[in-house]
Structures are given as structure tokens and as C-alpha cells.
Amino acid sequence: MKLETLTELNAERAARRPAIVVTDVASGEQRLVKLKDFAADPLRDEFDKALRMGKSGMVEVSGKKLFLNVYAPTARLVVIGAVHISQALAPIAQALGYDVTIVDPRTAFASPERFPDVPLIAEWPDVALPPLNIDPYTAFVALTHDPKIDDPALLHAFQCDCFYIGALGSRKTHGKRGERLRAQGAKDADIARIHAPIGLAIGAVSPSEIAVSIMAEITAALRLPRAEKEAAA
Amino acid sequence: MLNRDEDILKAAEDWKKGGHGVALATVVETWGSAPRPAGSSLVINDDGTFLGSVSGGCVEGAVVTEAMDVIESGQPKMLEFGVADETAWNVGLSCGGTIRVFVEKVA
Numbered sequence: 001m002k003l004e005t006l007t008e009l010n011a012e013r014a015a016r017r018p019a020i021v022v023t024d025v026a027s028g029e030q031r032l033v034k035l036k037d038f039a040a041d042p043l044r045d046e047f048d049k050a051l052r053m054g055k056s057g058m059v060e061v062s063g064k065k066l067f068l069n070v071y072a073p074t075a076r077l078v079v080i081g082a083v084h085i086s087q088a089l090a091p092i093a094q095a096l097g098y099d100v101t102i103v104d105p106r107t108a109f110a111s112p113e114r115f116p117d118v119p120l121i122a123e124w125p126d127v128a129l130p131p132l133n134i135d136p137y138t139a140f141v142a143l144t145h146d147p148k149i150d151d152p153a154l155l156h157a158f159q160c161d162c163f164y165i166g167a168l169g170s171r172k173t174h175g176k177r178g179e180r181l182r183a184q185g186a187k188d189a190d191i192a193r194i195h196a197p198i199g200l201a202i203g204a205v206s207p208s209e210i211a212v213s214i215m216a217e218i219t220a221a222l223r224l225p226r227a228e229k230e231a232a233a
Numbered sequence: 234m235l236n237r238d239e240d241i242l243k244a245a246e247d248w249k250k251g252g253h254g255v256a257l258a259t260v261v262e263t264w265g266s267a268p269r270p271a272g273s274s275l276v277i278n279d280d281g282t283f284l285g286s287v288s289g290g291c292v293e294g295a296v297v298t299e300a301m302d303v304i305e306s307g308q309p310k311m312l313e314f315g316v317a318d319e320t321a322w323n324v325g326l327s328c329g330g331t332i333r334v335f336v337e338k339v340a
Contacts, residue, residue, distance in 0.1 A: 001257055001339050003249050010243050025261060025335055028309040056272030058262055067261040067335065069272050 005032050009071065016073040016135055020047055023067045025058075043068070052223065073137040074099050075222065078162075080125060080153040081144035082109035085168070088211035089141075090118045096215060098139070103128040105149065125153035139164035139218045141198065145173075151180055158190040164221040166198040166214060195221075241285040245276040245339055254279035255339040256300035260287045260332050264315075267330035279304050287334050288314070300336050309337040 005021070009032055012019040022043065023030045038047050046059050046068060056069045077093045079086050082104035090100045094117070103121045104110040110122040121128040134140060140157045142150040145168055154177075157165050169177060174196040181191060199213030200220070242257075249255045258275040260267070268289035275293060277283040277300040287296055292314045303310055315331030 001337055003246070003339055006242065006246050006249070006257075006339055010246050013242070023261075023335065023337075025309075025311060028337060030337075055270070056261075058271075067259070067271075069259060 001030060005030065008032055008034075013071055013073070016133075016137060018051055018070070018072045018137075020050065020071065021069040023069070025065050025067050052225065073135070076101065076135075076138045077218070078103065078129075078132060078134060078138055078140050080104070080140075080142040080150060081146075081168075082106070082111070082115060082120065083143050083145075085143050085207045085210050085214075087114060088206075088208040089143075089214060090115060092208075092211050092215050093218075094118075096219070101132060103153070104144065125149065125156055129153065129156045134160035134162050136161045136163055138162040139221070140166070141214060141218075142167040143198075145169065147177070147180060151177070151184070154181060154194065155184060155186060158186055158193065164195065164218050165193050166195040166217065168198050169196060171197060241274065241276045244284050245278075248276070248278045249339045254304035256303045256336055257339055258287055258296045258300055258312075258334050258336045261311075261335045262333040263330060264332075265330035267332045269332075275300075277301070277304075288332060292332075292334075296334055296336065303336045303338050307338050307340060309335065311335055 009019055009021065012034055017035045019035065020033045021030060022033060033041055038044055041047060043061065050056065050068050050070045051072060054070060054072050059066050059068055075098050077098040077100045079089060079100065079102045082102050086102055090102065093100050101119045101121065102110065102115060103123065103125060105122060105124045107122045110120045112120065134157065140162045142153050144150050150167060154167060167174065167177065178191045195217055199210055200216045202213045204210045204213040245255050245257060256277045258277065260269055260271050260273045263271055269287055273287055275283055275285040275287045275296055277297050281297060283297050286293060296312065299310060299312055312334045313331065
């Protein structure tokens with residue numbers, strides 16, 4: 001690999017932009033493809049699959065054996081609410097490889113004693129969220145059950161291209177939430193992005209089980225192709 | 234996604250910029266039960282210092298030795314390791330899988 005390629009690759013990785021290095025393993029010939037060039041690339045279908053699965057591998061294209069090395073950013077989970085479910089959710093998400101950040105302005109909740117191994121931001125969403133740069137490799141969940149905290153957080157998430165938005169609450173609660181958010185300028189398409197009631201329907205009862213159902217739904221959002229995702233929803 | 238490895242590619246860049254000879258070894262194919270998936274990598278400098286892994290520690294020593302040649306020659310190499318492949322390599326994978334590792338110089 002040319003030093004120039006390696007330097008450019010590291011810059012893309014640091015900026016949390018996906019990139020793919022294509023290597024002809026017979027000749028050693030190599031090229032770096034950046035996110036903005038994926039769609040126009042002759043290998044775009046292979047790229048799409050490799051990126052979605054986060055899997056590097058060999059492909060054979062017109063007699064050439066090419067290795068596609070996928071560099072996708074680490075997935076992140078931003079949790080609004082340092083609540084009981086979050087205490088179960090954070091370690092499960094971390095075990096799945098997510099970088100987890102928890103936001104809750106209530107310092108009694110957002111305490112290191114309750115969350116020993118998780119970055120906590122004890123600020124209101126309007127202060128805490130903008131610096132987090134929520135991006136397409138981020139999943140976003142609102143779990144406080146308190147409209148004062150969840151609503152502004154969700155309004156922020158609508159402005160971002162995150163791959164998943166979920167919010168805790170029954171259908172009835174979610175209906176009211178929709179009305180409130182619309183009154184604050186959210187569009188129907190924004191409300192439709194929210195997975196609510198949150199999590200896959202697995203009959204979850206305890207906070208840990210709800211955490212499992214949330215991470216299962218997030219995994220589906222991350223990995224399944226669009227059509228199957230809609231079928232699973 | 235979910236790449237939690239320490240930032241070995243940044244280390245490779247820094248080594249190279251610091252004047253070291255550097256090679257990059259990457260798992261490109263696996264068969265059977267391989268310890269690390271395709272895309273896993275190991276970076277090596279001309280001191281013999283290495284970071285990362287291409288297996289569970291079974292073949293790293295051999296990869297480092299080969300990487301020294303690659304740093305010297307500049308020619309990329311494809312290495313294959315597997316239990317059934319004792320003719321080419323004396324190191325194998327105890328898990329029974331086979332892996333192919335592409336070794337290239339950072340130039």
C-alpha cells in the first residue's frame with residue numbers, strides 16, 4: 001500500500017466515513033474508494049453488500065481476483081435516558097461492538113455509580129447532542145419517558161441521518177408523542193422513522209429483555225437489506 | 234463495521250512517516266473455522282515490532298518473518314496457512330481452518 005493511500009484511508013476512518021480498499025491480489029495493484037465515489041464505481045453492487053454486512057472478502061471481476069477491504073466506522077448507540085433499561089442496554093450494546101453514549105440531564109440518573117463503564121453526558125439534549133455528530137453509523141434511542149427530555153432529543157435526531165431511531169412507550173404514548181412533535185414542526189416522514197413501541201416483539205418484560213429486543217431491532221436495521229427490513233417490521 | 238481493534242493502521246502510517254520500513258499483512262480469505270475474519274490485519278515494522286493479529290497467535294511469527302522479506306524486496310506475497318498444508322509451511326492453525334494472508338509493503 002502506498003503511504004499516500006494509507007494516510008488518506010486513515011483520514012477517512014478518523015472522520016467516520018466508510019471507505020473500501022480494492023486490491024488485485026495477483027498484481028498488488030490497489031485503489032482506495034471513498035464514500036462519495038461508491039455510487040459511480042463499477043463495483044458498487046459488491047460495495048453495497050460488503051458495507052451492509054461489514055464484511056471484507058474476495059470477489060472475482062472479469063477474471064481478476066480482487067480483495068475488498070471494508071473500513072466502516074464503529075457503530076454507535078446514543079441513549080437518551082440513564083434509566084433502568086439503559087443499565088441493561090449499555091453492556092449488551094458494548095458486547096455487540098457499539099460505542100455507547102448516554103445522555104440524561106438528571107444527575108441522579110446519569111451517575112458513574114449506575115453506569116461505571118459508559119460515557120455519560122449529564123446535559124440537556126440541545127447541549128449534549130450537537131457535538132456528538134450523529135451520523136449514518138449511529139443508532140439513537142429515547143428511553144426517558146419524559147417528553148421534556150425525549151422530545152427535543154428526537155427533534156434533533158430527525159435532523160440527522162442516523163440508521164435507527166427508537167422511542168420507549170406504548171402505542172398510545174407514541175400517538176401523543178407524534179402530536180407533540182408535529183406541533184413543534186416534525187413532519188409525518190420524521191415520525192415514521194421512529195420505531196415505537198421500541199424493540200422487536202419478543203414479549204420482553206424485564207429491563208434486560210427489553211434491552212435484548214431493542215438491540216435485536218437495531219441489528220436488523222443495520223444488517224438487513226431494505227425490503228427484508230420492512231417485512232420484519 | 235464494529236472494528237474495535239486498536240488503531241494499528243494509524244501506527245503503520247506513523248512508523249512509515251518516522252522512517253521505518255513497514256509491511257501490512259491482511260487476511261483475505263478463510264475456509265473452515267478461522268480465528269480472525271477476512272480484513273483482519275497485522276502491521277509490522279523493520280524492528281520486528283508488530284501490532285494486530287491475523288490468527289489467534291498461531292501463525293503471527295511466520296507472518297512477521299515473511300513480512301521482513303517483503304519490506305526488503307517490496308514485492309507483495311500471498312501466504313497460506315492450514316493444518317493440511319505442511320509442505321509449504323510448518324506452522325498451522327490448531328482450529329483446523331485455512332487462511333490466506335496478503336503481505337504488502339507500505340511504500
